[in-house]
Amino acid sequence: MTHSQVEPKTSAEDAGPGSRVPAGRSWLDRYFHISDRGSTLAREVRGGVTTFMAMAYIVLLNPVILxxxxxxxxxxxxxQVTTATAFAA
Incomplete structure (x- = not known):
């Protein structure tokens, strides 16, 4: 089964050239172009929290093991192991 890549239409494209972006997009979305890249703010926050939790787990668990x-x-x-782990991460 193959998936076709479909570019999502952004609010900026809907508005036309020279128009302001509708108020539906947050300043984070406008700055980082989140919806332009096919993502959502909620998805990005979940990814960031998941990454932070995984790194915190590694920084805490690695010294216990070593x-x-x-x-x-x-x-x-x-x-020293905690410091080395944090720098290596």
Whole structure:
């Protein structure tokens, strides 16, 4: 099954050349061209929150895993591992 790419018609195109964009588009949408790219503000917020939560989980969990003593009882400092994880992320 194939999907055809259909460009969504934007409010700016509906208004015609030289017209102001209708009030239906927020300033975020006008600035970042969210609807022009086929997305919605709600979808972008969900994606941002999901990405933030995943990164926060990694930054918190990675030091817990890497701070456990190894076979020779050597450990890594949790603060240093947290800092290194945050910089690497």
């Amino acid at each position: 701070s456990v003593p190894d076979a020779s009882k050597a450990t890594l400092d949790a603060g």
